Amino acid sequence: MAQVSLRKIxxxxxxxxxAVKGIDLEIADHEFVVLVGPSGCGKSTTLRMIAGLEEITSxxxxxxxxxxxxxxxxxxxxxxxxxxxxxxxxxxxxxNMAFGLTLRKFPKAEIKRRVDEAARILDITPLLDRKPKxxxxxxxxxxxxxRAIVRNPKVFLFDEPLSNLDAKLRVQMRTEIKKVHxxxxxxxxxxxxxxxEAMTLADRVxxxxxxxxxxxxxxxxxxxxxxxxxVAGFIGSPAMNFLPARVENGAVHLPGGAVLPIPEARxxxxxxxxGLDLLFGIRPEHLTDHRPGLPNRAEIxxxxxxxxxxxxxxxxxxxxGEARDCCARLEPTVAAEPNVPLILTADMNNMHLLDARTxxxx
Amino acid sequence: xxxxxxxxxxxxxxVPAGTGSLKRFARRRSTIAFLMTLPLLLVIVCxxxxxxxxxxxxxxxxxxMERSIGFGNFEILFDTDTFWNxxxxxxxxxxxxxxxxxxxxxxxxxxxxxxxxxxxxxWRGMLLVPWVIPPALSTLGWWWMYDPSYSSINxxxxxxxxxxxxxxGEPLWARAAIIIVNVWVGAPFFMIMYLAALKSVxxxxxxxxxxxxxxxxxxLRYVTVPMMANIISxxxxxxxxxxxxxxxxxxVLTNGGPRDLTHVFASYAFQVGILSGNIPRGAAVSLxxxxxxxxxxxxxxxxxxxxxxxxx
Numbered sequence: 286m287a288q289v290s291l292r293k294i295x296x297x298x299x300x301x302x303x304a305v306k307g308i309d310l311e312i313a314d315h316e317f318v319v320l321v322g323p324s325g326c327g328k329s330t331t332l333r334m335i336a337g338l339e340e341i342t343s344x345x346x347x348x349x350x351x352x353x354x355x356x357x358x359x360x361x362x363x364x365x366x367x368x369x370x371x372x373x374x375x376x377x378x379x380x381n382m383a384f385g386l387t388l389r390k391f392p393k394a395e396i397k398r399r400v401d402e403a404a405r406i407l408d409i410t411p412l413l414d415r416k417p418k419x420x421x422x423x424x425x426x427x428x429x430x431x432r433a434i435v436r437n438p439k440v441f442l443f444d445e446p447l448s449n450l451d452a453k454l455r456v457q458m459r460t461e462i463k464k465v466h467x468x469x470x471x472x473x474x475x476x477x478x479x480x481x482e483a484m485t486l487a488d489r490v491x492x493x494x495x496x497x498x499x500x501x502x503x504x505x506x507x508x509x510x511x512x513x514x515x516v517a518g519f520i521g522s523p524a525m526n527f528l529p530a531r532v533e534n535g536a537v538h539l540p541g542g543a544v545l546p547i548p549e550a551r552x553x554x555x556x557x558x559x560g561l562d563l564l565f566g567i568r569p570e571h572l573t574d575h576r577p578g579l580p581n582r583a584e585i586x587x588x589x590x591x592x593x594x595x596x597x598x599x600x601x602x603x604x605x606g607e608a609r610d611c612c613a614r615l616e617p618t619v620a621a622e623p624n625v626p627l628i629l630t631a632d633m634n635n636m637h638l639l640d641a642r643t644x645x646x647x
Numbered sequence: 648x649x650x651x652x653x654x655x656x657x658x659x660x661x662v663p664a665g666t667g668s669l670k671r672f673a674r675r676r677s678t679i680a681f682l683m684t685l686p687l688l689l690v691i692v693c694x695x696x697x698x699x700x701x702x703x704x705x706x707x708x709x710x711x712m713e714r715s716i717g718f719g720n721f722e723i724l725f726d727t728d729t730f731w732n733x734x735x736x737x738x739x740x741x742x743x744x745x746x747x748x749x750x751x752x753x754x755x756x757x758x759x760x761x762x763x764x765x766x767x768x769x770w771r772g773m774l775l776v777p778w779v780i781p782p783a784l785s786t787l788g789w790w791w792m793y794d795p796s797y798s799s800i801n802x803x804x805x806x807x808x809x810x811x812x813x814x815x816g817e818p819l820w821a822r823a824a825i826i827i828v829n830v831w832v833g834a835p836f837f838m839i840m841y842l843a844a845l846k847s848v849x850x851x852x853x854x855x856x857x858x859x860x861x862x863x864x865x866x867l868r869y870v871t872v873p874m875m876a877n878i879i880s881x882x883x884x885x886x887x888x889x890x891x892x893x894x895x896x897x898x899v900l901t902n903g904g905p906r907d908l909t910h911v912f913a914s915y916a917f918q919v920g921i922l923s924g925n926i927p928r929g930a931a932v933s934l935x936x937x938x939x940x941x942x943x944x945x946x947x948x949x950x951x952x953x954x955x956x957x958x959x
Contacts, residue, residue: 338854359860371855374958375873384869385859416957432859 287349287362287439287472288314289335294344296330296496304330306496307344317466317473321483322493322519328476329444331493335474336365336442349439364433365442369449370425372417372432378404379413382431396435403434406468407461423454427461434469441466443475447482459485480520484508492516509635514564514644517637523569523600525637528608530565532558532638537565540606545583548633555638555647566637566646569600572613574621575628582630587613592621601627705930712927720931729907730915730932736822737911737936741890744829748890749883751830752837759838760845771842778835786899789828790815793900818908821901825909828896833889837882844878845871877951884947891936912936 289312296305305327312318320328333339335346337358345352353361364385372381379400380387386396404410407427417425426446433441443462447455463486466473477483483490484504492499492507492515500512511517517525530537535552537545545565547555576582585605593600599615613629621627638647672678709716724730755774759767777785792798793814801811814824848871856866872879894913897903903910903918910918912932920929 336854336858338857358854358857359862363858365855365858367851367855369849369851371849371851373852373855373870373873375876375954384856388860388865418958432855436859 288312288316289440289472289474290345290347291331291335292345292347294331294334294346295342296327296334296339297342304496305334308493308496308498310491310498310501312472312474314472315470317475317486317488318491319475319477319483319487319489320491320493321477321480322499323478326493327496328478328491328493332442332444332474332476335440336363337361362439363442364436364438364440365444366426366429366433366446368445370417370429372425372428374417376416377413378409378415378417378420378428378431381417381428382413382435385432385436399435399437400431403431406434406465407431422450423458426450426458430462430465434465437469437471439472441471441473441475443473443477445477446475447477447479455482462486480522484520490520492519494519511637511646513646514566514639517566517639517646521568523612523614525566525568526572526608526611527639528565528567528605528611529641530563530638532561532563537563537636537638539565539585540608543583543585543605545585545631545633545636547636548581551633551636558638558647562641563647564639564641566639567631568635569612569614571632571635572611572629573632574613574615574619574630576630579630581633583633585629585631586626587611587629588626589621589623592623601629702930702934705927706934708927710925710927716927720928721935724928724931724935729910732908733910733912733915733932734935736909737891740822740826740829740893740911741887744826744833744890745883745886747826747830748833748837748886749879751834752882753841753879755834755838756841756845759842771839774838775835777831778833778839782832783895783899785832786828786896789824789831790900793824815901816905818905821905821909825896825900828900829890829893832896833886837886840878840882841875844875848874877954880947880951884944887943888940891940 289310291308291310291312293307293309294305295303295307297303308327308331310318320331322328330339334341335348337353337356341354345354347353348361348363373384376384382400382403383396386399391399400413401410404413407430409424409427409431412420412424412428417428420428429446446462447458450458459482462475466486475482475486484507487504489501490504490507491501494515500507500516502510507516507520511520511525514527518527528539530539532538532547532555535547537547539545572585575584587601587603587605589601589603591602593602594617597617599617599619599621601613601615601621603611603613605611615621639645640647705712706720707715707717709719759770759774762770792800795801795811795813795816798814800814804810804812812820815821852870852874853866856870861869891911892913893911894917897909897911897914898917901909903914907915912935916929916932918929919932920926923929
């Protein structure tokens with residue numbers, strides 16, 4: 286078990302392409318940290334640098350207090366689960382899981398004990414004699430995790446381990462991974478581009494974009510208090526709505542003439558907002574069907590373009606002035622129709638105001 | 648009412664019954680499949696089955712090819728020291744050369760694989776040259792280099808003060824000389840096959856092995872070699888067949904000499920069958936390779952099939 290420290294980590298590729306631009310990150314012992322971001326944001330590169338599979342251009346990586354910049358992967362005491370499992374096709378499941386221990390010359394009895402224990406945790410005991418070819422995607426993923434568990438390493442690294450699975454299996458395996466972490470409590474760094482995986486698994490989520498860390502925090506903090514427009518837009522599905530806005534006389538003025546009063550508790554926070562080019566940010570779940578009488582609520586009248594009944598909820602897609610692709614979450618019982626005006630209620634307690642120029646949340 | 652009945656009922660009265668059944672026969676999947684494979688079958692019959700059968704038939708004839716003597720040619724060969732010498736020499740030659748070609752080819756492929764793609768093409772092209780030049784021509788060059796009086800090799804040896812080597816005059820050196828040329832010609836083939844196989848090994852397996860704690864040698868042993876096992880087996884089998892049947896290098900370098908001690912099956916079969924005019928016995932010599940290679944092929948291909956079933 287160990288903490289992982291990343292200090293001013295830079296990764297440059299040929300042609301002066303800077304994949305990671307001087308990131309700092311402290312991961313505590315036993316912590317489950319998820320690096321999330323769009324393709325090309327540098328999350329996998331960061332993980333591979335922790336693993337020792339990529340050289341660091343500058344900066345320091347420390348595992349358990351030891352700087353590991355020049356230590357080869359095999360001596361870092363880490364285990365990694367790859368996106369496509371990377372199981373050795375010529376070895377049985379048992380041999381795949383035992384490989385790392387065999388190379389480290391563990392006694393045979395100890396290898397068997399550890400493999401059996403990991404297989405029991407992952408429920409793959411009946412598969413131990415099979416070759417990877419004879420396994421399903423989910424079973425292969427479990428074996429890959431088993432290979433990591435038996436080593437009892439200081440740190441687990443997961444590189445988009447669920448990307449190759451179908452949606453149903455992904456949910457199932459997500460739960461498995463969480464269970465395993467709750468059992469073995471090994472420090473874990475997990476890379477994904479799926480924000481749902483990030484939110485459900487992580488103790489802390491690290492949102493990356495263009496090689497920098499946009500925000501680090503627990504999932505709820507990222508959801509409720511995003512620091513930037515990128516984080517606000519990336520976390521949450523459907524994504525947060527952003528509408529051009531200005532603040533005057535303690536209210537947000539939206540395109541189309543809607544005026545939404547800012548709650549009393551937030552007025553001091555937005556004291557500097559008047560005169561700035563702003564974006565009004567609100568999540569679809571905070572823009573719902575009309576519920577008069579609730580405190581700190583404001584009305585917006587929209588004309589839905591598309592109505593998507595989802596069963597447990599109904600999504601209404603609309604545009605408001607220049608802001609396109611806006612979305613509201615309605616109760617499934619609401620009789621919304623396309624092109625028929627609809628009054629929505631905005632929960633102003635959960636609104637965000639962003640500086641349109643810098644993208645920072647005020 | 649069945650489809651056949653419908654067809655029969657709807658057939659115009661003017662169409663004779665035989666035409667319809669012929670059309671149905673022609674449209675059957677098995678008929679179409681047979682017709683589509685017919686060209687290949689013809690090629691196999693003309694270029695493989697007929698010559699092989701004719702070779703077997705020839706080996707059972709007497710010298711004048713007028714009557715059958717059964718296994719007489721084989722019995723005579725088995726009583727000849729020269730023939731057993733050829734068997735021994737062919738096995739030593741083929742096994743040594745194939746092992747050397749495989750090892751050198753593997754080493755070259757590994758080196759090439761780790762050169763950046765840009766420079767790799769240039770080196771790959773240069774290393775393929777020995778395989779591309781017609782062997783008879785390149786062997787002639789080697790013949791000059793092995794010359795005891797004027798050869799470049801002996802000149803280089805003399806620079807370190809060693810006495811000249813009678814490359815093609817002494818049986819041991821002549822055997823070594825033949826193997827060296829064969830390896831020089833054949834190693835690039837192994838190199839190119841192994842290079843292709845190396846490129847198909849997923850990089851993540853190496854990364855997983857590195858994290859699992861494997862050293863470079865252990866990655867080679869536990870990842871590279873098992874992942875290339877099929878290509879290695881097939882390449883070795885193919886090369887074993889070609890090397891056993893090698894003719895041109897022996898013919899140009901030593902012509903089987905000195906004292907018939909460097910003959911291999913092909914060159915000896917040529918000497919017995921063509922130069923000595925005993926075609927049936929020459930055929931018997933060349934057929935002697937068949938069971939050896941068939942056994943090798945059986946085991947190698949069985950291994951390939953088993954690995955394919957398990958891994959692919």
